Amino acid sequence: MELMPYQWQLQTWKRLRSLNSQERLPHALLFSGGSGIGKQHFAECFARYMLCSSPSEHACGNCKNCLLLQQGSHPDLMTVVPDEPGKPIKIDQIRQLSQKLSGTAQQGGYRVVILNPAEEMNINAANALLKSLEEPGDRTLFLLVSHNPGRLMATVRSRCQSYPLALPEEQQAMEWLHQQQVDNPELLLRLSAGAPLRALNLHQHKGLDRRQLLLKGLSATASGRSSVVDVAVVWQKESPIQMLDWLQSLINDMIRYRSAESVDNLTNSDAESLILKASARIPGEKLFAFADRIQEYRQQVTAKTNPNRQLMFEDLLIYWLELIFQRR
Ligand SMILES: [Zn+2]
Known part of the structure; x- marks a missing residue:
């Protein structure tokens, strides 16, 4: 069981511990920040700290409360999450929670509720x-x-004390990823906008291999080695949001390169030659139009109107070829 928050969260951790020791801890805290920076981990560690019978800098890990927490059966820790990812948290779940809260703490200490994602x-x-x-x-x-x-909801927000949790410094994130024995941490971190847990997730799901399908598809259609249809068949087997986001990220790099004429800050640092060739051929305003088109499809996918994926990727690939060969 993890007891300590991540290195980059220690300042907030110390602040909360100090408030607690002065008995000034508010009864509702809001931990906010981008995804993949360890907010859930922080909340869990703090919940354990508050429930532990003899915490020092963190929960002890050995007392009766900690053992119950480890088994996931502590009666005074309540976690409310959507029934399925992407679904709302419903009123019935909150009613059940209120019911439990109307009694007293079963272990005689704090009762802690984790609600994620609160929005x-x-x-x-x-x-x-x-x-x-x-x-x-x-x-x-x-x-x-x-x-x-x-x-x-503003009325909910105003009843919580807000603790924004930040992204780690790049160096801290790299060290952490090294500890997790991740290959190519720098590229993973860039592709994850600096969020280390997202980078780890990408590694664990072989994200870089899957992203190669995108890069190869773009090159192969441009050189005429593969047809649009064949590449779209490969792409549509992958997560559509992920493929669209990676494509968007490449186009952003082309836009960035066109304005800065430098490869220093490219996200897709391993795709430099593709980015340079394409941005030499495609005018800036066309790149923006392409980015808009990707966003339109992304909205359709997230709105669950379920566009036909094969046709969506064929359309984007045809667009790509028209831009490369300047027929649009
Ligand atoms: Zn303990």
Whole structure:
């Protein structure tokens, strides 16, 4: 069981510990920040710290409470998440939570609620939570985790003390990735916008191999070695959002290269030759139009209108070829 927050979260950790020792800890905390920086981990570590019977700098890991936490069966830790990823947190879940909170703590200490991602509460759920936030009861701590606190109901937000969690410095993130024995940490980190847990996830899911399908497809269609249809057949087997995001990232690099004429800050540092060749051929405004088109498809995919993936990728590849050969 992990007890310590990540290196880049230690400042916030110390601040919260100090508030707690002065008995000034608010009853609701909001941990916000981009995805893949370890917010959930931080909330879990802090929940364990608050439930531990003899914490020092972190939960002890050995007491009865810690053992219950380790087994995932501590009755005073309540975690509320959507039933399925991408689905809302519903009012029934919050009602069940309120029911539990109306009793007393079973182990005689704190009761801790982790709600993640808090912005996925639908409006009824958020309204129901509001009541608990207003009258939390004794020794009850709410830990709300949010990738997008702007989407959280303002009345809920205003009842929480906000703790934005930051991205680590590049050096810190690289060290952490080295410790996880990741190959090519620099590229993974760039592709993950500096978020180390996203980079690790990409590594664990063989993201770089899958991204090669995108790079090879673009080169192979441009050189006439593969047909648009054949490449789209390969691409449509992959996560459409991921493929669109990687394509977008390449186009962004082409735009960046055209304006800066430098390869220093390219995200796709391993695709330099493709980026240079394409940006030499395609005028800037056409690249922006291509980026818009990718975004339109991305919106369709996230809105779950389910565009035909084969046709979507064929269309994007045809667009790509028309730009490369300047027929558009
Ligand atoms: Zn303990």
